Amino acid sequence: MTPSSFTLPRRGLYALTPDDAGDIDTLVARVLAVVAGGAALVQYRDKSAPDAERRSRAAALVQACHAAGVPLIVNDSVTLAAVTGAAGVHLGRDDGPLADARAALGNRAIIGVSCYDSLARARDAVAAGADYVAFGSVYPSATKPGAVRCPLEVIAAARAELPVPIVAIGGITPENASAVVAAGAGLLAVIGALFERGDGAAAARAFAPAFT
Secondary structure (H helix, E strand, C coil): CCCCCCCCCCCEEEEECCCCCCCHHHHHHHHHHHHHCCEEEEEECCCCCCHHHHHHHHHHHHHHHHHCCCCEEEECCHHHHHHHCCCEEEECCCCCCHHHHHHHHCCCCEEEEEEECCHHHHHHHHHHCCCEEEECCCCCCCCCCCCCCCCHHHHHHHHHHCCCCEEEECCCCCCCHHHHHHHCCCEEEECHHHHCCCCHHHHHHCCHHHHC
16 A cells, blocks of 8 residues: 555644543544644554554554544654554654655655754754654653653744744643744644543634634
8 A cells, every 4th residue: 555645734733642541442533633633733642552453453443544634653663654644754863764664655655753842853853854844842741751842943044944844742741732832843843732631522612713
């Protein structure tokens, strides 16, 4: 299978799945709830499940999200993105060269890169062909309590200089989202404030004012 062709949204809510999302049917239902609430992009992020289970989960999410018209990308694994037909992949520092991901997934795939607090890394990623660059943790994060912190000033500098969408991640909530967007982030990557608040659709809708 090859990645589906989707246009990367430049603004909006970017939902990342939690590790404790339940069985496949529950995971899909929870993700579709946040999509119904307005999530424009979804990432399957799973650091704990066995490989076979991750493949089944990713395939189910690809089918559900793409049917809903929202691109689903996979965290870390180019191979998993390729075999499930995901819209793309998100690469961290240890996930291999972007050029290899592009060769495996094709020119239409969405490829994002974690840049932490480094504008220099973001410049290099854009030069290598990244479709978006991600900065964070912007605020303290329960998902990654030891993550590097990224000041909003770095996001503002990236927005002023780089042509691709800027993603912010880490501790983002409806209460602080507007400040992050004002700094220059087009996409807000969120886990806890979406999936730990009961009604996923309502949790997603709570972010809408940040983009108006």
